[in-house]
Amino acid sequence: MSLNFQVLPSLFPHHKKKLLIHSDRLISYKDHLNEWRITSTSNKFLIEMRDKNGSINLFSYDLEYKACLDFLYLCQVITTNNPNTPKILVAEADYRFCEKNGSYSLEIWIMLGTKGERYLHIELNQNEIEAFEENGMSFIYQLISKIEKEEVIYQKRSRPNWYTDSQEYRDWIELHTQEKPKIIEKIIYQEPQKKGGKFLIFFILLLVTLYVLFFINL
Numbered sequence: 001m002s003l004n005f006q007v008l009p010s011l012f013p014h015h016k017k018k019l020l021i022h023s024d025r026l027i028s029y030k031d032h033l034n035e036w037r038i039t040s041t042s043n044k045f046l047i048e049m050r051d052k053n054g055s056i057n058l059f060s061y062d063l064e065y066k067a068c069l070d071f072l073y074l075c076q077v078i079t080t081n082n083p084n085t086p087k088i089l090v091a092e093a094d095y096r097f098c099e100k101n102g103s104y105s106l107e108i109w110i111m112l113g114t115k116g117e118r119y120l121h122i123e124l125n126q127n128e129i130e131a132f133e134e135n136g137m138s139f140i141y142q143l144i145s146k147i148e149k150e151e152v153i154y155q156k157r158s159r160p161n162w163y164t165d166s167q168e169y170r171d172w173i174e175l176h177t178q179e180k181p182k183i184i185e186k187i188i189y190q191e192p193q194k195k196g197g198k199f200l201i202f203f204i205l206l207l208v209t210l211y212v213l214f215f216i217n218l
Contacts, residue, residue, distance in 0.1 A: 123159065
């Protein structure tokens with residue numbers, strides 16, 4: 001089992017989903033520079049890359065898994081398209097959903113009240129993989145909720161056979177960090193200073209000084 005065409009839209013982060021168009025046989029993602037399309041046909045999968053000048057690059061795939069992997073990588077959803085490298089598909093502060101060569105794992109942190117937290121590494125079984133391939137990330141969110149409620153049961157399944165390291169997590173975070181909008185400072189209007197007041201004060205001080213000097217010389 002592996003990634004399939006149906007689950008791809010659910011793997012896009014929120015800030016990219018608004019630029020995503022998908023139907024039963026076409027998924028399109030377009031940013032301010034390029035557009036990527038993946039098309040599902042009866043026997044093949046096609047990926048098109050279109051730049052702002054209208055140039056088109058076309059790639060054909062026999063394997064659905066490889067086509068989906070490359071599409072996610074081109075759209076900068078995942079950090080690598082190497083099947084054998086553990087990679088993060090979706091992550092939040094308390095979990096990471098990962099993929100490696102068609103297998104899936106859920107790395108999750110369970111809060112234990114005031115006693116701290118416990119780290120679990122659950123590799124999806126066959127039934128869970130099929131549920132994910134049918135329902136996408138909505139099933140994974142349900143699974144996370146179930147693990148939190150039945151932590152003792154899932155603790156027995158926790159096996160760190162393979163996992164994503166901290167560098168992969170840092171790379172993933174950097175990949176999904178949105179560019180901060182540029183802040184244009186307001187130009188604050190300042191009323192021109194009037195020089196008449198300063199001149200009057202200077203004239204008064206001059207008169208006082210001359211008056212004092214006059215009486216000193218008497």
